Amino acid sequence: MATAEILQAEARQRPRMTVVAIVAAIFTLLGSLVARIAAGSPPDNLPAALLFYHDNQASQYVSAACSVIGALAIAVVLDFLYRATKARNPELPKQIRPLPWIGGIGVAIFTIAYQIVLGVNVAHFATRGSQTYEEARKAIDAGVPPLLGLVVQLALALAIVMISINAMRVGLLTRFLGYLGVISGALFVLMFVPIPIVQAYWLGALAMLFAGRTPSGTPPAWQSGEAIPWPSSAEMREQRVLAAEARRGGTPAGDEVVEGSAADVESDDLPGLTPPQRKKRKRR
Helix, strand or coil: CHHHHHHHHHHHHHHHHHHHHHHHHHHHHHHHHHHHHHHHHCCCCCCHHHHHHHHHHHHHHHHHHHHHHCCCCHHHHHHHHHHHHHHHHHCCCCCCCCHHHHHHHHHHHHHHHHHHHHHHHHHHHHCCCHHHHHHHHHHHHHHHHHHHHHHHHHHHHHHHHHHHHHHHHHHCCCHHHHHHHHHHHHHHHHHHCCHHHHHCCCCCHHHHHHHCCCCCCCCCCCHHCCCCCCCCCHHHHHHHHHHHHHHHHCCCCCCCCCCHHHHHHHHHHCCCHHHHHHHCCCCC
């Protein structure tokens, strides 16, 4: 597909992806907040916690539904970002593309299955069982294997990390968003923070990027259709220095020019050129 056609297709899809990224951010956050806000914190005692869960099943089901919507929306956003990255780097491994769908759909299926099985087990525990600790453990362990949930979470986390890194390398994501994507992917598995604030913030930032509303402006790779890696911090500082020198009309700090005439300044000393093109003037 020609570059112009790719850019036109992305321009048509970006407004929809903005909405999907917002949905992903909101529902990922709600998936953790709904149950806590509606029902409060469960007791530390396991049998009492299951009885608490039984009394507040409605909020748990709403929370699970939000998590399912959030996971599917994340998969859609990642697939769009993968395709945009692939268009600018044809060597991007095609094995990465299934990961968002394996992770997103897998998390959705696991969440639904686990919620149903847990609801049935808890109902039996609360109404028919003797409500001992051993029965409470069986109610939690029976049904969907937890290892399956870990596998699909790892797939989604790996998709976020790999797509973020490669999108940053071709210039579709700034370094901040690229590294924040890596952190977000890791937090999907490590769960250092019980509420996914970082993941929601990253998805919201992607929505602003797709909408062209980022404070630093849209990365050039989105307009060119080619890989334009985001400059490093040192390169950005150098560019700011050169731009400031160009506005002042002065010479770069550390460069000495003995002759004051403009004719004595070679074209290589003009501000605004990239660092490798500038040459140091030697004292005669």
